[in-house]
Each structure stands twice: as C-alpha cells, then as structure tokens.
Amino acid sequence: MNDALYAFISIDLPAITAAILAASLCALLGSFLVLRRQSLAGDAISHAVLPGLVVGFLISGTRAATPMFIGAGLAALIAVALIGAVRRFGRVEPGAAMGVVFSVMFALGVVLLEQAAARQVDLDADCVLHGQLETIFWFPPSEWSQFFSWSTLRETPRQVVVLAATFTTALLAVALFFKELRIATFDPGLATALGFRAGFIQAGLMSLVAAATVASFEAVGSILVVAMLICPAATARLLTDRLGSQLLVSVVIAALTGFAGYLLAAHGAPRLGLPGAVNAAGTMTVVSGAALVGACLFAPRHGVLARAVRRRGLGARIAREDVLAALFRLEEQQAPATAQALDHLIGAGVSLTKGLRLAQRSAQIRSAEGLWTLTDAGRAEAQEIVRSHRLWESYLVDEVGLRPDHVHETATRLEHLAEQQRIAPDLDRASDPHQRAIPPKR
Amino acid sequence: MHGSAATLTDVAFHWPTWSETLRVLTFRAGYNTSVVVIGATLLGIASGVVGAFVTLRKRALMGDALSHASLPGVLVAFLLAWKLDLDPRSVPLLLAGAAVSAILGVLVVQWVTASTRIGEDAAIGAVLSVFFGAGIVLLSVAQAVPDLAQGGIRSYIYGQTAAMSAGDAWLMASAAALGGLASLLLRKEFALVCFDPGFARAQGWRVGFIDLLLMALLVMVAVIGMQAVGLLLMVAMLIIPAAAARFWTERVGRMVWLSAILGALGGGLGAMTSALAPRLPAGAVIVLVSGLIFLFSMLAAPSRGMLAEVARRAALRIRIATDHALETLILAENSRAMAAPPSTPGAMRAWLRARGLAQVENGRIRTTPRGRSRGERVRRNHLLWTRYLTEHADVAPSHVDWSADQIEHVLGAEMVGRLERLLASDPTSSGSER
Numbered sequence: 001m002n003d004a005l006y007a008f009i010s011i012d013l014p015a016i017t018a019a020i021l022a023a024s025l026c027a028l029l030g031s032f033l034v035l036r037r038q039s040l041a042g043d044a045i046s047h048a049v050l051p052g053l054v055v056g057f058l059i060s061g062t063r064a065a066t067p068m069f070i071g072a073g074l075a076a077l078i079a080v081a082l083i084g085a086v087r088r089f090g091r092v093e094p095g096a097a098m099g100v101v102f103s104v105m106f107a108l109g110v111v112l113l114e115q116a117a118a119r120q121v122d123l124d125a126d127c128v129l130h131g132q133l134e135t136i137f138w139f140p141p142s143e144w145s146q147f148f149s150w151s152t153l154r155e156t157p158r159q160v161v162v163l164a165a166t167f168t169t170a171l172l173a174v175a176l177f178f179k180e181l182r183i184a185t186f187d188p189g190l191a192t193a194l195g196f197r198a199g200f201i202q203a204g205l206m207s208l209v210a211a212a213t214v215a216s217f218e219a220v221g222s223i224l225v226v227a228m229l230i231c232p233a234a235t236a237r238l239l240t241d242r243l244g245s246q247l248l249v250s251v252v253i254a255a256l257t258g259f260a261g262y263l264l265a266a267h268g269a270p271r272l273g274l275p276g277a278v279n280a281a282g283t284m285t286v287v288s289g290a291a292l293v294g295a296c297l298f299a300p301r302h303g304v305l306a307r308a309v310r311r312r313g314l315g316a317r318i319a320r321e322d323v324l325a326a327l328f329r330l331e332e333q334q335a336p337a338t339a340q341a342l343d344h345l346i347g348a349g350v351s352l353t354k355g356l357r358l359a360q361r362s363a364q365i366r367s368a369e370g371l372w373t374l375t376d377a378g379r380a381e382a383q384e385i386v387r388s389h390r391l392w393e394s395y396l397v398d399e400v401g402l403r404p405d406h407v408h409e410t411a412t413r414l415e416h417l418a419e420q421q422r423i424a425p426d427l428d429r430a431s432d433p434h435q436r437a438i439p440p441k442r
Numbered sequence: 443m444h445g446s447a448a449t450l451t452d453v454a455f456h457w458p459t460w461s462e463t464l465r466v467l468t469f470r471a472g473y474n475t476s477v478v479v480i481g482a483t484l485l486g487i488a489s490g491v492v493g494a495f496v497t498l499r500k501r502a503l504m505g506d507a508l509s510h511a512s513l514p515g516v517l518v519a520f521l522l523a524w525k526l527d528l529d530p531r532s533v534p535l536l537l538a539g540a541a542v543s544a545i546l547g548v549l550v551v552q553w554v555t556a557s558t559r560i561g562e563d564a565a566i567g568a569v570l571s572v573f574f575g576a577g578i579v580l581l582s583v584a585q586a587v588p589d590l591a592q593g594g595i596r597s598y599i600y601g602q603t604a605a606m607s608a609g610d611a612w613l614m615a616s617a618a619a620l621g622g623l624a625s626l627l628l629r630k631e632f633a634l635v636c637f638d639p640g641f642a643r644a645q646g647w648r649v650g651f652i653d654l655l656l657m658a659l660l661v662m663v664a665v666i667g668m669q670a671v672g673l674l675l676m677v678a679m680l681i682i683p684a685a686a687a688r689f690w691t692e693r694v695g696r697m698v699w700l701s702a703i704l705g706a707l708g709g710g711l712g713a714m715t716s717a718l719a720p721r722l723p724a725g726a727v728i729v730l731v732s733g734l735i736f737l738f739s740m741l742a743a744p745s746r747g748m749l750a751e752v753a754r755r756a757a758l759r760i761r762i763a764t765d766h767a768l769e770t771l772i773l774a775e776n777s778r779a780m781a782a783p784p785s786t787p788g789a790m791r792a793w794l795r796a797r798g799l800a801q802v803e804n805g806r807i808r809t810t811p812r813g814r815s816r817g818e819r820v821r822r823n824h825l826l827w828t829r830y831l832t833e834h835a836d837v838a839p840s841h842v843d844w845s846a847d848q849i850e851h852v853l854g855a856e857m858v859g860r861l862e863r864l865l866a867s868d869p870t871s872s873g874s875e876r
Contacts, residue, residue, distance in 0.1 A: 039564040040503055043571075089740055089748050092685050095563075096502035100685050103678030104733035110600070110675075110726040129578070129599075223578065227571035234564045265579070279582035285575025292568055296558050304557050 012266065014138040014157050019258035019284060021163035022216040026228035027236075027254030028170055029209050031246050034233040035185050040095065041206065042229035044102040046213045046222040048079035050109025053214065058115060069214050076210030079105055080203070131221030133262070133280045136160070159219040166215035170208050174247070177201070182243050224281040228254055231288035238299040253291055261287040318416050319355035321385050322346035324364060325415070327374050328382035332436075337372040347412045383439045389415035390432035390439075397433040404433035458718035475717045478603055481611035482713035482728060483706045485667050485679065488618035490705025491625045492659045493680035494687060494698045498636035499656065502684075503566050504548065506677035509664045510570040511547025512540035513577025513673060516598050521584060533609075533669075540598070540665045547573050548657055601672025601725030603713060610669060617666045621659055625698060632656060633694045671725035678729040683708060686736040689743035704739070708732030760793075762851050767794060768817030769824070771809050823850040826861045834864070 026042075033039050049072035056071025079101055086097040136157045174181065184191040184201040191198045209229070216225045236250035261284030269278040297304050326345035330337045343352050356372070359365045364378030374382055392411040396402045402410075431437055496505060519539025523530040547569045554565040581595065597605065625632065634642045635652045643649045664676050671679055683705035687697045712728030719727070741748050767790050786794075791807055794800035799813030809817060827846040831837040837845075853861070 034561070034564045037561045037563050039561070039567040043506075043567050085748075086685070086740065089746070089751065090685055090688055091746070092497065092688055093500040093502060095500065096497045096681050096685050099502045099506060099677050099681040100733075100736060103675055103681070103729055104736070107675055107678065107726040107729035107733065111722050111730065114722055223571055223574050226567060227575055230564050230567040230571065234560045234568055237560060237564075238558060269583075274583055275586040277582075278579045278586070282575040282578030282582065285572050286579060289568065289572030289575070292572075296554060296560070302559050307557075 009140065010138050012262070014136045014160055015133045015266075015280065016259060016262050018136055018157070018160050018163055018219040019133060019262050019280065020255045021160065021167050022212075022220045022224070023228045023232070023254035023258035023284065023288075024251045025163065025167040025170055025212045026216065026225055027232040027250040028167075028174060028247060029205065029212055030229035030233035031236065031243075031250045032181060032185055032205055033209070033229055034237055035243075035246070039230045039234075040098060042209055042213075043226045044083065044098040045076050045079060045206065045210050046217070046225045046229075047102040047109075048105040049075045049210060049213055049217075050106050050222075051075055051112055052078075052109075053217070054109055054112040054115070058112065069211075072214040073207070073210055075105065076206065076213075080206050129221050129223050131217065131219055131224060131281045133219055133221075134266075134277070136219060162215050163219065166211055170212065173204070173208060177204070181205070185243070220281045220284070224285055227285035227288050228257075231285070231292045232257065235288075235292045235295040238295040238302045241301075254288070257284055257288045257291060261285075316354065316358055318347070319350050319352075320358040320362070320364075321355075321381075321416055322350050322412075323352065323355035323359050324374065324378055324382035325385040325389065327365060327372055328379065328386050331374065331379075338370060339372075342372065384441075385415055387439045387441065390436065393432045393434070394438070407433065462718060474604075477608050477611050478606045478717065478724075479710055479713040481606045481614045482603060482670060482709035484611065484614035484618045484709075485663075485670055486683065486705035486707070486709025486732075487702045488614065488621040488663045488705075489667055489676075489679040490683035490687075490701040490703070491618075491621045491698055492656075492663045493682075493705070494684040494701035495625065495632045495636060495656055496660055497681055497684040497688075498633075498694070498697075499653070502681045503563075503677070504551070504657070505660055505664055505680040507551060507566045507570040508544040508547050508661055509668060509673040509676040510577075511573035512544040512665060512668065513574055513598065514580055515539035515541070515543025515546075516595065517577055517580035517584060518543070520595060521580065524587070536598070537665055537669075540668065541661055543573065544661045544665060548661070597672070598668055599672055599674060600723060601668070601670055601675065603670050603716060603724030603728065604720065606670060613666050614670070617663055621663060622702070624655070624659055628652070628655065629695065629698070636694070671728055675725050675729045678732060679705065679709070682729070682732040682736050686732075686739040689739040689746045704735055705732075708735050758851075763790065764793065764797070764799070765817070765820045765851050766847075768799060768809060768813055769821050771800065771807065772814060772817040772821060775808065820850050823853045823858060826858065826865065827853065829865055830861055 030039070030042065033042050052071035052073070052075025053068050054071075055075075056067040056069070059071075060067035082101045083094075083097050086092070086100055087094055090097060090100075136159055138155065138157055138160075140152045140155065180191070180196050180201055183194070184196060184198045188198040191201070212229075213222065213225050216222075216228075220228075232250040232254040233246070235253050236246045240246050240249055262280050264287065265280040265283035266277045269283075270276060295303065298306075300306055323342060323346060326342045327337055329345060330341055335341060339352065339356075342356075346352055346355065356365070359378065360367070364375055364381060366373050366375060389411050392414045393404075393407045396407040396410060397404050493502075493505070496502060516536050516539050519536050520530045522528075522539075523532065523535055528535065551562070551565045551569050554560055554568070555562045560568075584595065631642075631647065631652050634645075634647060635649055635656075639649050642652075660680070664673075664680070667676050667679055683701045684697070686704050687700035690700055691697050708731050709728055712731035713724065715731055716722060716724035716727040739747070744750055767786055771786065786807060791800070791802075794807070794813065795802065798810055799816065800807050800809050802808075824846045827849050828839075828842045831842040831845065832839050
C-alpha cells in the first residue's frame, strides 16, 4: 500500500464515513420532522441534550458513549416533557415553548461545561457545536493481507461504530413502522381514530432524533445535526411528492453533501487559496444550504423558476383568451373592434398588447386599418370562451345565488378554467342572466 | 482523560459571603460590576419589550434564526477589516456586519416561506444552521491566519458580559429607549398585527411594513445583545421574559410592561449572580436566572399558573365527588333500602359531616336538609340532561348516563331553566334510573 493511499485510509476515510453516516441518519429522520412541521424540534433537542451530555460525562469522567447517551437521552425526555408543559400551561405558541426550554437547558449545559473545563478535559462548547471530524483516525495494518481481519475491524473508530449502529437502528425502525409513521405524519387525527397511537409515534420519533443527535454530536457537532435534519429533507421535499422517494432522495442528498463537504473543506480549501483546511462540519452545512437554495430555484415542479414559467404561461393564455373573447363580443354587438374598445372588455391587469401579439402569432386574429377581426380558428376558440363565461354566470346566479350584476368579475376569472365542462351539462340553457345568448358548443 | 475519580462537587466552588452579596446588590462592588449590572438590566428591558411583540406575532424562533445568522456577517466584517488594514476589532464594524447578515437571514426565511412549499419552521431551521455553519467555516479561516487575534470573535458566540464597557451599556440604553419608544408609539399597530393580521390587512394597515419594523427592532436588539449574552443564548433574552409575562396577564399593554420588568430582573439579577460567581459564564447565568423567573411565573401566577390550575381542578374534583356521594345517599334513603347502607368512604363521610351536608344517626349516615337539597338538585340536573339527550339529541337511553354524570355538575341555573322550559313536564317521569 503506498503512503498516499494509507494516509487517505487513516485520515480521510474515517472522517468521510462518519460524516456520511451522520448526515444520512439525520436526513432519514429529518424528512418526518419537515413533513410534520416540527423541524425546529430537532434544533431544540440538539440544544437541550447538552446538560445531559455534560452530566453523563462528569459522572463517568470519560467520553465513553454509554453514560453520555443515557444522560443525553434523559435530557431529551425532560426537554420534551417540559416543552409540553410550557405549551399547555403557558398557552404560548409551540415555538416560544421550545425556545424557553431549549435555551435554558443549553445555558445550564454551558454552565456545567465550565465544570468540565475546570478539570482540563477536552470537552468544550466548540466541540459540541462544530464537532471534531478532523480528529477521527483509523490506523489499520498497512498490508492488504491483514486488512480484513477481526483485529483490524475492532480498531474502527468509536464514533463510526456508534453512528453505524444508530443509523441501522433508525433504518430498521423506519422500515418497520413505515405505515404508522406515514399515517401519523400526514393525518395525525386519522391515525388516532384508527387506533395508531399518534403520541406514541411522536415520542418514538423524538427518541430517535435524540439518539441521532447524541451519536452525531462528537463527530460532526450539533450545528451540522440541525442542518442535516432540515436541509436535505427540505431539498427532497421540493423534488418529490412521495414519502418513499422523499426518504431516499433526502438520504442520498445528505450522503453526497457529507462527501462533497468534507473534500471541499479538507482538500478544496487550500487549493482555493485559503491558508489551510477549513472546518469540515461547517462546510457541509454550507453545501447542504447551497443544495437547498438550488432546489428552491431550479426544482422541476416546485422550484421558483418552474413556477414563474408556469405562471407566465398562464398569464399569456389568459391575455390571449381575453382578447379573443372581447373580439367575439364586439362582433356580436356589431361594433368596430378598435384597440380602445378591446381594452374596455379585457380583464383587469391583463396586457392588451401581449394578448393581441400572442393571438396574432397563433393566427387567431387579423388586423386591417386599425380594426381587429377574428379568423375562423380564432372565432372557434372565442366561442368556447364566451360560452364558458356565460355558463359560469348562469351557474353563479342559479346555483350559488349571486345577484346578476355581481357575477361578471368572477366569471371573467373562472372562464379560463376547464371545470365548466363538468358544470355545463346541468346548465343547458339558451341565455345567460343578462339575456345574452350562450353560444352552442362546437 | 482526567478526572477519573472526580465527582461533581470536587471542583472548588467559592460560595460568596453575605458581605460580598450585599456589596453587589447595593452597587458598591466597583465601577465595572455596576456597569455590567446596569447594562444587562437595560438589555433585559429592550429584549423584553421587543420579545413580547415578537412572541405574540408567533415568530419567537425568528430571533434565534437571526442571531445565528449574524455570525458570518461578524466574520466577514472581521476578515475584510483585516484585509483592508482597518482595526478588525472595531465594534461598530462588527455589529454592522452582524446586522447585515441577520437581515439577510430574515429575508431568506421570508423568501423561502413565501415562494416555495417549504414551511416556516424548516426555513428558520435551515437559515439558522446554514448561516451558522458558514460562520464556523469563516471562523476556521480566521483561525488559520497567523498573527490574527480573534479572541473578540468568540465573545459574539458565547457572550462576554463581564467585559461590558460603559460604551456598551450606553448602547444597551439606546436600544432599550428606541425599543420602548417604538413600542409605545406603535403599540396599537403591533398589537393589531400580532392578534389578527388578516383583519389588519382588511382594515387597510400595511401589515408587511409593520412586520418589517418589528423585525428591524428585533435585529437591533439581537445584534446589540449578542456581545453580552452571546448569539447562542440571545433567543432566551427575547422569549423568556415574554413567555413569563404571559402567565400574569391577558392584556397586551400590561404584558409588554411586565415583560420589560421581568427581562430587567433577569438581566440585572443574572449579572449580579455572575459577579458573585465570576468563574461561571455570565451569559448562561443570566439565562438561568431568567429561567428561574419563568419557572416561578409558570408555577405561581395567580390565574394562569400551574398551582392555580391544579387547585382549580382539585376543587372541581372534590365538588363532583361530593355531588356523587350525596346523590348515592339520597337514592339509598329514598329506596328505604337501609339494610344495605351505601358504601361511602370514611374520608368522604368526614368531609360531608364537616361541611354540614350529612350527619350520623344511630351509626348510619344521613343527609342533612342542606345536603338533601343539594343532592336533589344534582339528581334533577342528571334527569333533565338524560331526558334532553334521549328526546332532543337522539341518543339511545342506554348511552346517556355517562355523559349526564359529567354534565350534571356544571349545569348553571340559566341552563337548567332552559332545559325545564324545553322539556316542560315533570323531569322525573322519564330517563333512566341508576
């Protein structure tokens, strides 16, 4: 084995493995938090476990996983109970209840940390916040022949083992209780009515989040836990509409984020002209944030750009249809179709120039000597639109019970929808509430 | 690893003496301590006032998001100042950086919430963690620069109350004054937007603009307060006094005043405590003292506190138990089945006798006239309600007793009158007997 490879295996590989495991673990659970609108519960728990961690540490005197796990688990339970009590008795919004509890518990943790610092042990607030990914090492034998043996595997860094175990547990729990989690996530009321214990599922989810927080904090720090609970899940939320793919996508995004973030921090930063490697956990949060911003902008269905394009298309269609309908009405009244006359007839906030341009481009209207006329194709579509408008007006008067002089505005907006197809059969009539003929269907 | 046989108590903790305590409490513990106590008190007032409105607006955790979001701004300002050969420790510069990135964070939260399907909770959490992560990256960049002292930066994260100067205290004073003045002038607008933004919009108020003003006040207080208690714990200064004040009153105006007072108490007493225990981080001590004030409010507030609530429930339970015991006694007396006297527990017997509702004759418990009339009233309510349920609510006769048992105790005189008029006949003629 050459030196570069050995360096990679002993320095980079453990850190990357820990980062990917922690990120995937958080993302898996985070999807449920984001869908249940409880994202900040993850934030609250990751702050509130601090006193438990420190007490577990102070009592045992070591950074062994078990006492800290127990301490943090107890702290998480206390936090959840306190948040519930404050919500119930204080009648404040859940955010404020969480804020009160987690900030006080975090402050308690900070005070207790001073006790640890007084004994010159390496547990400080920095370590809790941004982790010590850079200090996870693995020194396997340098010969491939001895590589895959029990004694080698036993040397696997503790953080990696703890994270792998927690990830497996969480994966099993989610797989076993997938149905329950799904129903409790999307319809807690129905879940309770069907006999699933929504409160029980909630408690289980919170326990898993607490376990993930504790398992991850030493490697990646609590700030990355919060980011990984929320960002990959929110990113996936913009990319998919199904729970199964939501989980898969968020875990994949998280794993990629962990990998890319580490490489960028450890090897990218020096090449970018920075004085040295930068904090890996922080870089991962920034990468996950960048992925989220990217999804917000460019997601195919739910992204801002896709929606803007859709809205533009809708706006264009409405402008064109309004122009056609206006021309049809003017033809009915045998009035000259000047631009001014058209402008009176199209909907508020609709651009006449845009509508004329689009209708002309699709050969639905013609202009001659300042007057506009419908082509046959244009008249066909215009007739459909006016028919839709007048059917809607009839529906609004007859079925909704509005006054005839109050329905035009609403019908102007509804005429562009396709729903009149479903209403039309019931409203087979010759004239609208204003005694104008409803044109026949073509 | 150290501390192999250590316990929690073996770190020498110096308990302050009475004379020390008295000196701090009477502002005679030196100029610096007095400045810190006054500054923390003023900060408590500012954050209490602004926090009250923010909490009522249901944006409590926005304060957390924006204080975390200010970290990268602080570091960018710090690194820029160093590159441009300015003083990288200049407080106004760092605060300006903090404010810019905090505002950016708030705007990102609003943009994400308004223009995507992601909820406000996820948007707040994402901004909070990503901005803070960016700050941590920049911090590690700053740490990698040789000969660059970044000691001042850490105080923005963890706070450095003890290092507060007179200038900082003046800053807190102006924040408190500005926050107080703005809340005084805009209290109607803020309250309206907090309680019913839809109504406010329909009335023609510019809700977005009022929200923006509130957010601006929040950014100001959070950025100024960060130096003192640290950005991690700034959210506590904003939420705790407001949430504690909520226990004492139902009126907005009073809640804002109380929140300011409780904030001042938390800040002042916290700073005094940390002056007596200088080894403990002051920001955290202030938050813990505020937490104690909150705990006291939650327990002891007269009408909404937990103790009052528990007492109310106990009183109700006792009343219901008494009603039931009297009902049972009367039923037994009416049916003359005295051979098998009703099993009234001893404690209940004593209670009924003490209240003059029953007495013991020949070793048997019997109702007094007062007890009898109360028991009959309850019994009558029960029957009225069962009849109402069977005749007007179409509930099966076998299903009505349980709900009547719940309702018979809380039927008011007016409701009984209405039921009687509705049923307009002898209530004992129908309904199920127990």
